[in-house]
Amino acid sequence: MAVTPDQGSLVNWDSFSQARAELGANFVRILGYFREDGIRSVTQIEEAMRAQSATAMVIPAHTLKGEAYQFGAEPLADLAEEIEVTARTCVERHETPSDALEHVVRLRPLFEATLALLEREATPLVERRAAFGRRPTVTGGC
Template sequence: MAFEGSTLVDWTVFGRARSELGAGFGRILGYFREDGVKSVAAIEAAVRAGNAVAMVIPAHTLKGEARQFGAEPLADLAETIEMFARDCVERQDTPELAVEHVVKLRPLFQETLALLEREANPLVERRVVGGFGRKAV
């Protein structure tokens, strides 16, 4: 999936989460990684099994965690999948038509996670814009 890094993450939201979480930020990002891998796998397995009920919670979880880090495209896709699955549950239907969304989920999650982890890495060199006393970018 060809997304530009600047469109995958709202860096203002990311920075705010980083500030608010402080020393726990890395740990929470690690939870996002672990939960995200599990959620994506669960959603893929559920759509293959035709089980809309099993898609709802992992999609909901992924949506909320992605929003916490400013990963809006990922959160929006997870929300689309969640709402689709909820509609299928209400209609007592199978989620076959969700496949077009689900196939986009893993690449988007992986690309987004790579950006978040790269930015969170304390060893990444930051450019300083404007010289002395300016915030690093």
């Protein structure tokens, strides 16, 4: 049974705001890079898990960890770090990364939920565009 994370706890909004302020006009573009890199990293980790290659997990997990921390996506970064540490340990011991399986299974849903929150916060008008051209519904009042 999949556990749905509490969306309020997926992002440290103070860290997100700090990154947004520091990156300024480049913020949305860099968030786009996070999306692209994140999708690639998650896919590479899943493929490495299927191939039982701990070595192939290390770099994408490390990359995802760093980028997630940059945007305040701490649970995602922590999960990526857990995968990275497990994979590094398996490499050192010449073992398959079977201990990482439960973490890898949780990775994509957590990445997708986190990314949706980050993108919604970064571009709040995206959700409202569907209503453009329609009359607003007024209830009560004048």
